[in-house]
Structure formats: structure tokens, C-alpha cells
Amino acid sequence: MTGYYDYVLGLIPAALIGVTALLTLAGLSLTSALPAGAVAAATVMAHAVFVRAPVTDADARADAARSGRGEGGRSSV
Secondary structure, three states: OOOOOHHHHHHHHHHHHHHHHHHHHHOHHHHHHHHHHHHHHHHHHHHHHHHHOOOOOOHHHHHHOOOOOOOOOOOOO
């Protein structure tokens, strides 16, 4: 079963190569098109790391317990 991060791993080289090739075919020099492709790939990676961060349920529970929002547990106050 493929998940979000499987698609991200496939989309990183596709964005780099695809955007670079598209801009090169549109008439931009390779020296100018390659940084644009790199920015597209970096955007995909940044979205995967910062917007849809890979957090497990155990990490979420530990964060909730530290902040005092645990599930029925006693508060440290």
C-alpha cells in the first residue's frame, strides 16, 4: 500500500527532472532551468517535513502528556 511519503519520494526526482526539462524545452538555458527544478523539488520536501510532519501516535501522546493535555492522566500542577 502506498502512502503519502511514498509519493513524495517519487515526486522529488520527478519535480527536479520534469521542471528542468519543461523549462529547457521552453527555451530557458539549462543553467537557469536547473535551479528552478531544484526549488520545485525542495518545495516538495519542505511540505513533507514541515506541513505533513511524520509523527507517530506515541510522539503525539508524549507531547500531550508533557503539555498537561493527557488522556485522563493526572496533571503535574
